[in-house]
Amino acid sequence: MKKLINVPENVVDEMIDGFLKAHPSLVKGIEANSRSIIRADANKQEKVSVIIGGGSGHEPAFMGYVGTGMADGAAVGNIFASPPPDPVLEAVKAVDTRKESLLVYGNYQGDLLNFGMAADLAEMESDIQVKQVIVKDDVASAPKEESDKRRGIAGEFFVTKVAGAAAETGYSLEQVYELTEKANQNVRSMGVGLTPCSLPQTGKPSFELMEDEIEIGLGHHGEPGVEKEKLLSSNEVTDRLMNDILEDMPLNKGEEVSVLVNGLGSTTRMELYIMYKRVEEILSENEIHIYKSYVGNYSTSLEMGGCSITLLKMEEDLKPFIDAQAHCPMFEQN
Template sequence: MKKIINNPEAVVEDMIRGMVAAHEDQLKQVPDSTVLARKQSPVQGKVGIVSGGGSGHEPAHAGYVGKGMLDAAVCGSVFTSPTPDQVLEAIKAVDGGAGVLLIIKNYTGDVMNFEMAAELAEMEGLTVDKVVVNDDVAVKDSTYTTGRRGIAGTVFVHKIAGAKAESGASLAEVKAAAEKAVANVRSMGMALTPCTVPAAGKPGFVIGENEMEIGLGIHGEPGIVRTDIRTADEIAAELTGRILNDGVHQPGDEVTVMINGLGSTPMMELYILNAKVNDILREKGISVYKTLVGEYMTAIDMAGCSVSLLKLDSELKELLDAPSEALALRV
């Protein structure tokens, strides 16, 4: 294992210190926690937005903390759900009196711990609600989930909910906008290589030199098929085809596309993939309003990618275009 780290057991704490040092004008660490919050939080009268999960997916989730997106992100250990007490600290740190919305990726540990934190917060008199993101069309159930996994499409939910909250909307209105985003976003990924969790010191699984896995999860959960390496056009057709077969996106729709790298995929390759994705959508009569290409939700050092499509209406388009000062998605 070759990594630029100190103690493998302290990578999250060291990362948080580095993020605050780099962005102390925008971020603060909630004392005695692994929570990163907006420097000015809580914002009185505004719905607070909290997300998080296991670390190793950077820039998710702390990179999306900022005006117009998240108010706080809870950084669990690598690929491990944050504990309920960590999530509770985030809720309390961002509560400005209008309630707090939790955005949860659909993994069993995340759902359980975030819901438990919400119950604890309500016992202290705070108002909390939640949405669960399950955008991955690859598998219905996986190693970590009951139902579909939450992957890179979660970033769109952060953006939509954050913009709605920034507009002064109520908790119910913010939740409705977030749920609309969840209902209209679908994603699917693939991997060329495994990833190495620092504390483990070795890859979590093995992929042959000339193999790839379609539908692999962002923690290394099994995909749906392992094949010989295919061309970029073939990969784009496989991922986009399975997303479209889910039935959410139809001819005449307008979408935003996200081509997401998983940690070790060059931008050159992501753009090559995007060219074919756009060709496919055009052929299907689906227009592309905006395209995001880059690393938005990674899997440490995995080589691979995911494709996400968000179907737009006038409200979602307006919220997508609203200003964001988040470190990883400035608008």
Template sequence: MKKLINNPQHVVDEMIEGYVKAYPEYIKQRNENKRSLVTSRQTPDNKVGVLIGGGSGHEPAFMGYIGDGFADGVAVGNIFASPPPDPILETTKAIDKGTGVIYLYGNYAGDIMNFDMAAELADLEEDIRVETVLVTDDVASVAKGGEDQRRGIAGGFFVFKAAGAAAAKGLPLSEVVRIAKKANSHTRTMGVALSPCSLPQTGEPSFELGESEMEIGLGIHGEPGVERGKVQTANDVADRLLKDILHDMPLEQGERVAVLVNGLGSTSRMELYLMFRRIEQQLNQKQITIHRSYVGDYITSLEMGGCSLTLMKLDDELADIVDYPADCPMFVQK
């Protein structure tokens, strides 16, 4: 599987270097740790710091969401691997404005271990208060009733945005945490994979699918899904993803949602818009209003083929949070 790379062992650091050079008005690299990235803009005193992060390979996540109204800092791990505690702690120190820092990341064992360790060090060594909200939006990963055990996938985009908006509004840490948890509890995602990706170090596919196969519910690191079968039409796939989400998070007539149709890395915009077209038709038929829609690559899996559907159920508070302006290299909303 072909890639435009140099030394496979240096790909993450070279990617970060290229990204920082491309967007110096948004982002800078900490001299103390090259995997610690922070906003290059001045943030207000007493603002809650918003720190997101995780493994590389999900671009534009997570670096792409440093900016106004979103994240203040990112800790970057190796491909599909948690960042170690050092860059997390360095980022925490850099973005703390005296009112604490919120950590937001997907519910994976490695991330939990390393972010928790960094939070303990921030408290003991730097007297920085840290609170954590895990993203747990993947409906396919754990059955209904075990929501707190689910993986975090593309719904992290909405949770990160919610926390970023709340912090930008000047809310205290307790409120930023409450809103982020609320956003997470109102968010559900289902995905479909059509083809694997390959790690630069190996060049081998991350999993195997037959020429005419697809897999419902496959994770963004290649974790097993819930059903494998023949490739179906865009309408049929959209119907299936939406059905599973609405079974898990029922919506009534007149309710509002934010919709994200997220590409996994190599899926064309044409296909993503076909998916959104069907989702809009189905929600309109159910008299559910799409308050805002997002279509494109937001949280990917290298060059994996396929997409995911995310719905966030909105009330007035979350609608206001979704509407809040943001200005990042990979996402601008006015």
């Protein structure tokens, strides 16, 4: 597959370099680790810090969400691979103002090991109290009884938004954690894959699908999903994804949700809005009110084709944080 890159081994570092140079008023790097990114205005205000991170290749996630109202810092891993403990630890230390930090990341073994080690080190070396919210929104990745095994996908956007906005208000670590964990409990996603992506180093497609096939529940690193199906219409696919979400998280008439229709990389806005149209129809048929909607590329998988639907069940105490302003290099909300 064609890619506009220089040296495959350098893509992550070159991306970070360009990113920092493009947005100096919003983000900056730190001396201690070239894979840690923090807010340009870090440490201006005493607050709980929110640190996110994960593998590269999911842009805007994760470094694109460093900024006011979102994360204070991000650790950037190699492509689709968790960052090691150092950039997480150094980001935690670089934005520390109150010895309280919340780590938000997806439920993958690598992230659990590396962020877990970083949390231990931050507590041991710097006396920073650390709590962790491990996002597990992907309904397709494990049955409801084993929801602790579910991986984190696009729902991490909502969870990060709640964490960042709650921290911004000056809440305690306990309060920020409770709200963020509530968002985590209330969020569900389902994805579909149409075409694979390829790693810059191998150039080979991450999975194979026939021209007329789609994969329901595909992971956002190209991990196979729950089943392959013949290519269906957008409405049929949307019905299927929404059905799986609503079966897993039943919603009553009159309840409210925020919606994210997320593109995986090469799927067009046109396709995403066609899908959103159907999502809106299904929700209004069920008399479920839409509180706020997001349509676009919020968490991608390089150039993968496909998309995901995420619903966040709204409760009164989550609303201010979904409404809150955010100013980040790759996400802006006024």
